[in-house]
Amino acid sequence: MTVTQPTAATHDASDTLLERITQELPSLRRSEKKVAEIVLADPVAAMNYTMAGLAEAADVSEPTVMRFCASIGCEGFQDFKIQLAQTLALGLPVTHSAINPTDSSANLAEKIFDHTISSLDRARRTLDGEEVERAVAVLLDSSDILFVGFGASGIIAQDAQQKFPLFGVPCQAPADFHQQFIAATMSGPKSVTVAISNTGHTEQTLTVARAAKRAGGTVVSITGQTSPLSELADVPLVVRTFEDTDVYTPATSRLAGLVLVDVLATGVALRRPQEHNEAVRRMKSELAAMRHGPDAEESAES
Amino acid sequence: MTVTQPTAATHDASDTLLERITQELPSLRRSEKKVAEIVLADPVAAMNYTMAGLAEAADVSEPTVMRFCASIGCEGFQDFKIQLAQTLALGLPVTHSAINPTDSSANLAEKIFDHTISSLDRARRTLDGEEVERAVAVLLDSSDILFVGFGASGIIAQDAQQKFPLFGVPCQAPADFHQQFIAATMSGPKSVTVAISNTGHTEQTLTVARAAKRAGGTVVSITGQTSPLSELADVPLVVRTFEDTDVYTPATSRLAGLVLVDVLATGVALRRPQEHNEAVRRMKSELAAMRHGPDAEESAES
DNA sequence: GCTGAGATGTAGTGTAGCTACATCATCGAC
DNA sequence: GTCGATGATGTAGCTACACTACATCTCAGC
The missing domain is CATH 3.40.50.10490 (Glucose-6-phosphate isomerase like protein; domain 1)
Structure with missing residues (x-):
């Protein structure tokens, strides 16, 4: 799915972008650090930035932003944006969005689902x-x-x-x-x-x-x-x-x-042999018939 | 996260990009349809395309690709790519990647995790x-x-x-x-x-x-x-x-x-009142002590 | 205080994404 | 059947963004 980065060897390609930034943070040059902090502070905003915009927000020059991208193992700024978008799609892990008592239930649901999805993503990787x-x-x-x-x-x-x-x-x-x-x-x-x-x-x-x-x-x-x-x-x-x-x-x-x-x-x-799976299929449809619902019920899914 | 589209009213912003493309497919113009099909056929490849590349692959002109992006509710090609990346990060839903008997276990795991994550994402939305x-x-x-x-x-x-x-x-x-x-x-x-x-x-x-x-x-x-x-x-x-x-x-x-x-x-x-949660915390740490593991055990998480 | 290596910024270039306009197909009306 | 109008598609050109080569600056070590 994500393109593997043959560059920088320190970080694992199976890590999520934000994790990688956090990992690399100490080894970054001073002005690159400024960029990293801006990104970590509000990743969602960073995603919509243009290169010039990010450079200005971090108060550095554009090439520094480029170098930052290279340091964290991206091909370029475009690639960085795409990887960031992918990371954010999975939801921010808890470290970035802690649950607090004032959250509305909708917020809470959002955060817990996000956290769960991030976790499953990690498990998958x-x-x-x-x-x-x-x-x-x-x-x-x-x-x-x-x-x-x-x-x-x-x-x-x-x-x-x-x-x-x-x-x-x-x-x-x-x-x-x-x-x-x-x-x-x-x-x-x-x-x-x-x-x-x-x-x-x-x-x-x-x-x-x-x-x-x-x-x-x-x-x-x-x-x-x-x-x-x-x-x-x-x-x-x-x-x-x-x-x-x-x-x-x-x-x-x-x-x-x-x-x-x-x-x-x-x-x-x-x-398993195919005929056996046929038997399973039959059993499932009979189980479904035991209820008056329109489709197979929730027990006994394979 | 994603910018809401004031344009086309038919599709719901809470839908995933691939779903939206599938939905809009019939109402697309002929040459836009060609673009849509290329994208649906191999979304992962599409993500890495440049505009000219996609245009060539679909055998249409670049502006047509642009119009396609607009039709499915994206701000432009950049936005399209980002949204596509986000969708793919969640994994392809089963409709796009069916399980088949020749899959290796690693593939299988990938697909099932993907499907689960997509499902949870849908539930969240x-x-x-x-x-x-x-x-x-x-x-x-x-x-x-x-x-x-x-x-x-x-x-x-x-x-x-x-x-x-x-x-x-x-x-x-x-x-x-x-x-x-x-x-x-x-x-x-x-x-x-x-x-x-x-x-x-x-x-x-x-x-x-x-x-x-x-x-x-x-x-x-x-x-x-x-x-x-x-x-x-x-x-x-x-x-x-x-x-x-x-x-x-x-x-x-x-x-x-x-x-x-x-x-x-x-x-x-x-x-709940805070002091009650304190009691829960104490109980959890005692439960952890009942095992000789380094940290709290898997039962009784709140 | 000088020197050199590394960090940072400046200026410039190529190209990708986007837009205005022209052309072509399609369909309806006369 | 022809003409006209509407809408779909392609062409050409422009803007600006990402990227690169080079210059300058900073600071450590001698």
Whole structure:
């Protein structure tokens, strides 16, 4: 999507423009810094500036603006504007638009949606395709699947448990820790345990994952960072979101987790024999008929 | 963010650029249509075109490209490019990039994340701030809250049930239909029932909502469209996502629902007395201590 | 205080985006 | 069927914006 920048090596192309500016800020020359500050102060306004306008606003000359663009890894001013526009389309991450108590509900909704979208974008950019591939392969080959997680991660487990039985593989996602532990202990060589924990440090989840490994099963982890859980997993999936810095900031990690589960489920569905998917389609339409709504209902989407 | 267009009245400023082009397509002049088709065929490439380049690709003259920009409600070519970039940053909606069985897992992940982000963007654009405000007010004033939903909507209910007890109001989200019905029947004048159903036609959910109303409670609905459920609700919240046209397309509606719940929870939290939020903060840090992780765990985020 | 390297600004150029006008097609009326 | 009028499309030219080469200035080190 975004054009990769072969220039400046310090920053990662998978970072968002505003992040990159913030990162590079200390290493910028004095007058370039002035430009950066103007941009960070009001990115939306900066997007509509012309080069001369930005130069004037920052009280520097036009070539300085050019050099600034080059420093943060853009091809030129045009490219800078486009990249900025793209970044802004995803919404300003919380660091740039904190929630405050005087916000109207409409504002609040705007900000939370923005934050969520930015987070998902980050997850998308940092997700390792190879690991996803491996996870799909492992799940396809499984005899039974156990999903474990607590709190918000438990919600993800439950969601997964709604989807995966569609593939004819027995699934469970018990909420109770003891039951989880028992199920993990019973793992066979083709059993897969999907252990979910945002921090990757949750003691109980770790215990269950260890039990599953000890019993000879395969462990897929879904965490927000590299952590004890991802270290012990056979297939570690890492979904990076933006840290929740504020009390008011809701947990976006669980949403990213849910989307990842969607990806896994869809990946598995695609690689299944076609006739089986036909059966799923039939089941779905029958389920829809059980309601008097005009179209398929919200349960059991693949 | 985007400048509102006083010109052409047909299209809504809250629509995404590609949607607008598709909408306007029939009413475009013949040679402008050629431009539109080139853009729709490969929007990513179009973004990097210069005006002359696009003109050549569509085999028309440069002014025609200009007129095309004006027709779809852009200030000029520059503006067109920026808006296109913004649209693409959100990812191509499924209509433009369908999932096919030959996709690699990395591709698949990309597409599903894109689709989800586009959907959330749509939800954000179509959400009614006034209704959210009313929902927050109603929830703030409630004596107890009941969340109901089945299938994927049940997941949303459960998620909500994890958040709202933080505000000191008794909450429940029973999975069992009969229990839901009983709870709804017991509604008092300050009881709030949040009924969740993407289609808004789910029979059981409707039954529970009606029972709650009959008992004198207030009903807040979360649906994907105006429907019987939203009609009977006191506060109807509508979260529009992109329809799930394909078997392989996962349900994004539940994600939008979850974000909406975040918005409601945050809205309520912000309007609560400050000392109460202090108590929540303390509870969260204690919960974090129960794990040996470095930071707060994934449950109980406000 | 001098020297040189790096930072910043000045002046100039090419081109991309835009506009005014001319030409051509299309359709209706006589 | 021809003429005229309206609207669509292309041509030519202009403005200004992004970009570049060069000069000047600042400041560190000697």
